[in-house]
Amino acid sequence: xxxxxxxxxxxxxxxxxxxxxxxxxxxxxxxxxxxxxxxxxxxxxxxxxxxxxxxxxxxxxxxxxxxxxxxxxxxxxxxxxxxxxxxxxxxxxxxxxxxxxxxxxxxxxxxxxxxxxxxxxxxxxxxxxxxxxxxxxxxxxxxxxxxxxxxxxxxxxxxxxxxxxxxxxxxxxxxxxxxxxxxxxxxxxxxxxxxxxxxxxxxxxxxxxxxxxxxxxxxxxxxxxxxxxxxxxxxxxxxxxxxxxxxxxxxxxxxxxxxxxxxxxxxxxxxxxxxxxxxxxxxxxxxxxxxxxxxxxxxxxxxxxxxxxxxxxxxxxxxxxxxxxxxxxxxxxxxxxxxxxxxxxxxxxxxxxxxxxxxxxxxxx
Amino acid sequence: xxxxxxxxxxxxxxxxxxxxxxxxxxxxxxxxxxxxxxxxxxxxxxxxxxxxxxxxxxxxxxxxxxxxxxxxxxxxxxxxxxxxxxxxxxxxxxxxxxxxxxxxxxxxxxxxxxxxxxxxxxxxxxxxxxxxxxxxxxxxxxxxxxxxxxxxxxxxxxxxxxxxxxxxxxxxxxxxxxxxxxxxxxxxxxxxxxxxxxxxxxxxxxxxxxxxxxxxxxxxxxxxxxxxxxxxxxxxxxxxxxxxxxxxxxxxxxxxxxxxxxxxxxxxxxxxxxxxxxxxxxxxxxxxxxxxxxxxxxxx
Numbered sequence: 070x071x072x073x074x075x076x077x078x079x080x081x082x083x084x085x086x087x088x089x090x091x092x093x094x095x096x097x098x099x100x101x102x103x104x105x106x107x108x109x110x111x112x113x114x115x116x117x118x119x120x121x122x123x124x125x126x127x128x129x130x131x132x133x134x135x136x137x138x139x140x141x142x143x144x145x146x147x148x149x150x151x152x153x154x155x156x157x158x159x160x161x162x163x164x165x166x167x168x169x170x171x172x173x174x175x176x177x178x179x180x181x182x183x184x185x186x187x188x189x190x191x192x193x194x195x196x197x198x199x200x201x202x203x204x205x206x207x208x209x210x211x212x213x214x215x216x217x218x219x220x221x222x223x224x225x226x227x228x229x230x231x232x233x234x235x236x237x238x239x240x241x242x243x244x245x246x247x248x249x250x251x252x253x254x255x256x257x258x259x260x261x262x263x264x265x266x267x268x269x270x271x272x273x274x275x276x277x278x279x280x281x282x283x284x285x286x287x288x289x290x291x292x293x294x295x296x297x298x299x300x301x302x303x304x305x306x307x308x309x310x311x312x313x314x315x316x317x318x319x320x321x322x323x324x325x326x327x328x329x330x331x332x333x334x335x336x337x338x339x340x341x342x343x344x345x346x347x348x349x350x351x352x353x354x355x356x357x358x359x360x361x362x363x364x365x366x367x368x369x370x371x372x373x374x375x376x377x378x379x380x381x382x383x384x385x386x387x388x389x390x391x392x393x394x395x396x397x398x399x400x401x402x403x404x405x406x407x408x409x410x411x412x413x414x415x416x417x418x419x420x421x422x423x424x425x426x427x428x429x430x431x432x433x434x
Numbered sequence: 435x436x437x438x439x440x441x442x443x444x445x446x447x448x449x450x451x452x453x454x455x456x457x458x459x460x461x462x463x464x465x466x467x468x469x470x471x472x473x474x475x476x477x478x479x480x481x482x483x484x485x486x487x488x489x490x491x492x493x494x495x496x497x498x499x500x501x502x503x504x505x506x507x508x509x510x511x512x513x514x515x516x517x518x519x520x521x522x523x524x525x526x527x528x529x530x531x532x533x534x535x536x537x538x539x540x541x542x543x544x545x546x547x548x549x550x551x552x553x554x555x556x557x558x559x560x561x562x563x564x565x566x567x568x569x570x571x572x573x574x575x576x577x578x579x580x581x582x583x584x585x586x587x588x589x590x591x592x593x594x595x596x597x598x599x600x601x602x603x604x605x606x607x608x609x610x611x612x613x614x615x616x617x618x619x620x621x622x623x624x625x626x627x628x629x630x631x632x633x634x635x636x637x638x639x640x641x642x643x644x645x646x647x648x649x650x651x652x653x654x655x656x657x658x659x660x661x662x663x664x665x666x667x668x669x670x671x672x673x674x675x676x677x678x679x680x681x682x683x684x685x686x687x688x689x690x691x692x693x694x695x696x697x698x699x700x701x702x703x704x705x706x707x708x709x710x711x712x713x714x715x716x717x718x719x720x721x722x723x724x725x726x727x728x729x730x731x732x733x734x
Binding site: 087088095096099100121127129130131134137140384 | 478479503533537684687
């Protein structure tokens with residue numbers, strides 16, 4: 070169990086840490102985008118005095134950046150909502166920006182790089198066109214194949230970004246690709262959704278608490294190769310505990326929704342990961358019912374090992390982590406598309422291999 | 435053949451950097467610039483854990499390349515191996531610029547006289563690096579040629595003496611100004627053209643934990659053939675220009691607004707057009723002397 074995980078489970082452990090422990094901890098926390106979460110945890114447990122001052126500076130620096138990005142995201146959302154309101158398209162916000170507008174616990178420390186919205190499937194093209202008329206453009210070069218990939222197979226249109234701003238806007242019409250193993254009836258999500266008054270007088274919808282957690286689980290364990298990483302598991306645990314504190318029947322509600330929406334498997338992965346790594350402690354009855362959604366034992370063991378390599382490596386840059394990521398990458402495609410479609414997709418991607426994303430273009434000096 | 439990997443901890447002002455490499459020529463150059471920054475005690479809390487290494491495979495022999503790793507990740511494409519030192523310097527700057535939001539980061543040279551700080555903000559090409567270099571060659575204490583690091587709650591300017599990258603004709607300008615200037619190797623082909631770094635002087639390095647109070651805010655502009663002209667600058671305009679020259683002004687929001695406003699309030703503000711480096715330096719040294727280094731600064 071790595072130092073970041075040990076700390077997230079039992080913050081008082083920092084009393085025992087020496088210089089080398091801190092030096093192993095910081096890259097893990099930074100890479101997992103959990104510096105802000107760690108700062109809050111240290112403050113909450115009155116442990117800041119134990120932390121070397123230069124590291125406190127790093128934590129505060131990270132939180133300063135997070136606050137800025139949060140404001141940018143909310144402003145972007147206000148621009149988007151204004152356009153959608155005009156078109157009479159109801160915006161439902163997802164993930165990070167939903168936690169922000171609802172003032173849920175992760176909003177205190179959580180960074181975000183884009184805003185995710187759900188709109189009704191029949192409205193998504195109209196929403197995209199309306200945003201296009203107001204200055205949003207595709208955020209990259211999407212060729213005909215990419216267009217076809219997004220529009221016919223995925224649950225979103227190609228990501229948009231306003232030409233004068235930086236935050237990406239992802240328009241979805243569902244929580245999982247229509248071609249994937251999980252089929253979600255979006256109408257059920259809309260039926261349970263909540264109206265929230267957010268900052269700047271914005272009124273938007275969010276998913277109901279149980280659906281919000283299920284989306285976290287689907288996103289992490291089905292859509293991408295665990296890209297949200299440990300940060301998303303921390304969100305899951307924090308939100309689970311928050312909703313349970315508000316409603317003693319939350320566990321049953323969550324199980325009922327997982328059954329109704331057909332996403333018991335991702336719920337199983339999310340709960341077992343949050344329990345293994347972060348000490349989530351739901352009731353025994355809940356755990357027993359979640360266990361029903363587990364895959365066959367060998368598959369469950371393999372996934373558990375893969376998840377641990379990716380989310381809790383002893384240090385960064387291990388070859389084992391890279392290998393686990395490769396397998397998860399394959400798996401994420403396997404659960405996302407039927408085999409024939411997957412084959413065509415991979416061949417296309419191989420032919421059109423991408424250039425490295427970052428360049429040294431904007432360095433000072 | 436590469437040596438066993440060296441593992442060094444370097445002071446870089448408020449940061450400590452762990453550098454690992456087995457590239458002998460890179461380590462030589464690093465030693466030339468930062469021998470005085472190497473920590474022999476330890477262990478230390480590491481702010482940036484950097485590794486400069488050669489990629490595996492054929493590339494080790496054919497047009498060799500160098501990789502910059504931070505926390506075992508690789509944010510940049512490989513660079514030509516001969517540019518290992520500039521790659522390290524840019525990489526470290528990138529690490530600082532993208533994470534040190536604990537500080538207000540001015541895109542400015544900064545030099546101290548005693549405890550009084552002179553801030554020289556400016557775009558690339560304004561001559562702030564060259565001026566900072568020349569001032570330190572005449573006894574000014576180098577805080578930074580590029581990053582004016584400010585603690586927003588106390589407005590102290592922090593020192594982070596590093597090699598000053600002189601670009602293209604600035605190299606000759608500095609050698610003409612001081613033929614004994616300790617310059618490192620020439621890098622003929624970098625992204626910024628021909629680059630040669632000036633080694634920070636021993637006193638600046640020894641005093642890198644000593645802060646300074648902002649006293650002068652000078653916006654330099656190199657203009658070929660111009661007569662040196664130091665002209666007072668209206669404070670509201672100084673505010674606008676300094677805010678514009680912060681790496682993280684928008685990011686820090688109100689904190690940055692207050693800090694920039696207070697810096698402008700407590701400094702004498704000027705624009706400075708110059709063409710002859712020797713005269714420019716005399717004029718700025720005169721300014722520092724005339725105002726007196728500790729008139730209302732807070733010595734520490």
